[in-house]
Amino acid sequence: MIAHWTRAAMITLGLGTTGAHADESFIVVQSTTSTQNSGLLDSILPWFEAETGIDVRVVAVGTGQAIRNATNGDGDVLLVHAKAAEDQFVAGGWGVQRHDVMYNDFVLVGPTEDPAGVAGGSDIVVALTTIADVEAPFASRGDDSGTHKAELNHWAATGVDLTGASGGWYRETGSGMGATLNVAAGMGAYVLTDRATWIAFANKAGMEVLVEGDARLFNQYGVILVNPEKHPGVRAESGQTFIDWLIGPDGQAAIANYKLEGQQLFFPNAQ
Structure with a gap:
């Protein structure tokens, strides 16, 4: 049996490892x-x-x-x-x-009202294409994270040019997943997230998983x-x-x- 532990992991910015005799502790x-x-x-x-x-x-x-x-x-x-x-x-x-x-996998989360009508789908490219067609709000991390890289790959597969959409229906937060989910919840936007962060996310009111199960979301x-x-x-x-x-x-x-x-x-x- 593995004991469940909890602690606040240390988030330390700017830690270098210079020096020939680094402390191995x-x-x-x-x-x-x-x-x-x-x-x-x-x-x-x-x-x-x-x-x-x-x-x-x-x-x-x-x-x-x-x-x-x-x-x-x-x-x-x-x-x-x-x-x-x-x-x-x-x-x-x-x-x-x-x-x-x-x-784990990525999922497409969005407002329960689902203005683009993508709920229940399992094809991420079709879902994103539909969102772009109706110009429904979409929140992107826009931060070169793994999730952002995956999202851009899926957009590339749609053939949609996001250049003119940026700042309009397509919003880049430049933030982490939790903050971007909060933005999406606040503006009723769709967002691609890893499932683990979504499960742990506390502010789910009015938002739900709409598209999942595509092998490309691995x-x-x-x-x-x-x-x-x-x-x-x-x-x-x-x-x-x-x-x-x-x-x-x-x-x-x-x-x-x-x-x-x-x-x-x-x-x-x-x-």
Whole structure:
């Protein structure tokens, strides 16, 4: 039986790892907001810390920013969800090796009134095309996060030119998922979100999941050790210990065990 732990994970901005003799008693994990907003890290990190004595300090930002931070050496481990960008990070020599960790899915959330009439659909491209056709309000994170990257890929598949729509029916918040969901709720807009953040989101009044189940909404998370050859101050030993735990039996069981409202938020799939 895995004990359920709760704690406020430390959100620490601007933490560098410079210095040839980095303190291995803690690591800095650059991660996406969904792992934090969903409560996953609050649940699993205390177990890892109790087992290893290694403190985990999390920087929770959009995936694009997390990758830039790691590229600058401001972190030891990268835990995000944009596989193409992660592969590019490794190919550029900034990361040692990428590992699958877990997955969930994206869902299209919108107002219960559903002015575009997309409720019950399972084709994200058809739904977005319909939203654009009627110019129903749509809230985008607009922050180069993993969710934003996924959203833009789906818009690209529609062939819709968003250039003239920006600032009109298409609104970019430049904010995290929770803040963008609040904006969407306030303006009665559609929004693409990861399911875990949606389940944990408290302000659901007047909003519901309208489109789900499209295979293209699959949402994979990966973990990478920042390359110590690029940044000698990387806490490589402790960082690798965390990665090995996360993709090993204990970490995978901890991920599977985490639930909210009786729902499993992430599904472990490390190979």
